[in-house]
Amino acid sequence: MPDADYRLYLMASAAIFTIGFYSMLTQAHLLRRIMAFNVMGCGVFLLFITLAARAPGPVPDPVPHAMVLTGIVVSVCATGLALALAGRVQTVTGKTELEPGEDAGGRSGAAHHGSSA
Amino acid sequence: MGALSWAALSLPAKPPGLAKASLDRLGESGVAHPVTAVLLNYRGYDTLLEVGVLLLALAGAWSLGRGEQPAENPQSRPLLLSLLRVLLPMLLLAAGHLLWIGAFAPGGAFQGGALLGGALVLLILGGLARRALKRERCLRAGLALGVLVFAGIAAVTMALTGGLLQYPPGAGGALILVIETAAMVSIGLALGLLYLGGQPPEGARRSLLATPPDHA
Numbered sequence: 520m521p522d523a524d525y526r527l528y529l530m531a532s533a534a535i536f537t538i539g540f541y542s543m544l545t546q547a548h549l550l551r552r553i554m555a556f557n558v559m560g561c562g563v564f565l566l567f568i569t570l571a572a573r574a575p576g577p578v579p580d581p582v583p584h585a586m587v588l589t590g591i592v593v594s595v596c597a598t599g600l601a602l603a604l605a606g607r608v609q610t611v612t613g614k615t616e617l618e619p620g621e622d623a624g625g626r627s628g629a630a631h632h633g634s635s636a
Numbered sequence: 637m638g639a640l641s642w643a644a645l646s647l648p649a650k651p652p653g654l655a656k657a658s659l660d661r662l663g664e665s666g667v668a669h670p671v672t673a674v675l676l677n678y679r680g681y682d683t684l685l686e687v688g689v690l691l692l693a694l695a696g697a698w699s700l701g702r703g704e705q706p707a708e709n710p711q712s713r714p715l716l717l718s719l720l721r722v723l724l725p726m727l728l729l730a731a732g733h734l735l736w737i738g739a740f741a742p743g744g745a746f747q748g749g750a751l752l753g754g755a756l757v758l759l760i761l762g763g764l765a766r767r768a769l770k771r772e773r774c775l776r777a778g779l780a781l782g783v784l785v786f787a788g789i790a791a792v793t794m795a796l797t798g799g800l801l802q803y804p805p806g807a808g809g810a811l812i813l814v815i816e817t818a819a820m821v822s823i824g825l826a827l828g829l830l831y832l833g834g835q836p837p838e839g840a841r842r843s844l845l846a847t848p849p850d851h852a
Contacts, residue, residue: 532644533640537637577659581659582658589675589686592746599694599827600693603830603833603834604700607701
C-alpha cells in the first residue's frame, strides 16, 4: 500500500478519536457518552491496526493486532459495566444524565436505595 | 484533531516492529498463527489479566443488584423461537470451529466466546434461559473456570520452567488449547450475562434458601 494511504488511515483514526472525545465532553445523556467512549476506542484501534500494517515484513505485525483484540474485549467489559451503572442511575434517580450539583442528588439517591433494600 | 493527526503522522514511517521477532519463534510457540501466539504465548499474561477484567466487570455489574429479563411468554414469539432452533446449533458449531482454527488462522477463544455470548443473549431474549439462570452456583463456576484454568496452568508451568506462562518445549499447543477452551466458556458466559445488567433474577423460593451473595 502506498504511503499516502497509511496517512489517510492515520488521519481518519485521529478524526474518529476527536469526534468521540468531542461528544464525550458535550453530550449529557449517559448512553451517548458511553457511545462516545466507544467511538474514541475505535479511533485508537484503527491507529494500532494501521501501524501494524505499516510495519515492514511479509505479514502485519501481530503484536498490535493482539493488543487491539485485548482492547476490544476490555472496552466491551467497560461498556457493559457502564451500561449497568447507567441503568442503575436511571432506576435510582429517574434521570439519564448526571446533574452538575451531584451532592444532594447522590445523597437522596443513596437514601432511596437504602429504603428500598 | 490537528494535533492528534500531527502526532499520528509523525510516528516513524518504518518502525522496526515486532513482526520479525514473533514470526521467527513461531515454531516454538505451539501454534501456527502469529496473533494467537502473541495472545497466549509471548504475552500470555495480558490475556490472563484480560479474562480477569471480564470477570471483574461482571462482578461490578452484579454488585449493582438484580437484572431483569424479558418476562414475555416465549410461545408468543414463534418467529424468534424457530429462528433460534436453526441459529443456536450453528452458533455453537461456529464457536467450536473458531476455537479450533485459532491455532493456525484468525480465530480463538475471544471470537468463539463472543459467539457463545450472542447465543446466550438470544436464549435470554427468547425466555429459554430462565431455569439455567437460576442455577447461580453453576454460572459462577463456569465464569471462574477460565481464570482458574489459566492461572493454574500459569502456576504449574512456572514451577516447571521458572518463567510466568513459559510453557515447556513441545507442550505449548496442547496447553494453549486447554486454556482457550476454558476461557471461551467463561468469556461466552460473562458476555451473555452482562446483557442482564445485573445479577440474574432469582426465584422467590430460592432467595430464602440461598446464602448471602458474596461479591468478594
